[in-house]
Amino acid sequence: MMLFAPRGAARRGGEHLDGSLGAMNEIAPGLLDWTAMHHGIGQEVHSHYVAEPGVLIDPMPAGRELPSQPRLAVLTNRHHLRHATEYGCPIRAHEAGLHEFEGTGVEVEGFAFGAELAPGVRALEVGVLCPEETALHLEVGDGFLAFADAVIRADDGRLDLVPDYLLGDDPQAVRAGLRDAFARLLEEEDFDGLLLAHGDPAPTGGRAQLEALVRATG
Numbered sequence: 001m002m003l004f005a006p007r008g009a010a011r012r013g014g015e016h017l018d019g020s021l022g023a024m025n026e027i028a029p030g031l032l033d034w035t036a037m038h039h040g041i042g043q044e045v046h047s048h049y050v051a052e053p054g055v056l057i058d059p060m061p062a063g064r065e066l067p068s069q070p071r072l073a074v075l076t077n078r079h080h081l082r083h084a085t086e087y088g089c090p091i092r093a094h095e096a097g098l099h100e101f102e103g104t105g106v107e108v109e110g111f112a113f114g115a116e117l118a119p120g121v122r123a124l125e126v127g128v129l130c131p132e133e134t135a136l137h138l139e140v141g142d143g144f145l146a147f148a149d150a151v152i153r154a155d156d157g158r159l160d161l162v163p164d165y166l167l168g169d170d171p172q173a174v175r176a177g178l179r180d181a182f183a184r185l186l187e188e189e190d191f192d193g194l195l196l197a198h199g200d201p202a203p204t205g206g207r208a209q210l211e212a213l214v215r216a217t218g
Contacts, residue, residue, distance in 0.1 A: 027203040028141040036060035053118040076134045076148030097132035126150045128177035143191035153199025159213040179217040
């Protein structure tokens, strides 16, 4: 099996040239989670890799070699290009966010909600924070949902929404829209785990956590 590290991923004692790296963890068979400092926002963010079929999700540099050659990088919204271009594979984002890449020289192919992006990886609509806000359903273990910015993990470990000042001119309407989107995903999708771009994953119990968030925002 080929081991792979992104181009330019020089490491010194666990540090990447673009910021400090946290541990890489296999949170389910073939599903990796790792953190890296995102200097643009001054925070650590999470990235993920589904080893089979070789799908990166919102990738920052990995702290060690990946277990296979990535075949595709998927962005959960247009702001999550991050270091996807360093992995040498096609990049896809929802078609509503493709204007972000016009004139940048970065090739990003669009997809529609409902599309199967790779075997066992399906794009689901959130579409509230921004038109292209996407959740991904991963057929790994008992199922995972991967979220972009719609859900974060609070300091006390609960799921939460981003602060009101990041929710636009009508935070109450956005909160209601997110609650409805989460309720729909809970009704339509089978999953027990959660992956977050901003916060620790839930290898198990993620459905119950999302249900609690829906109740809290009701």
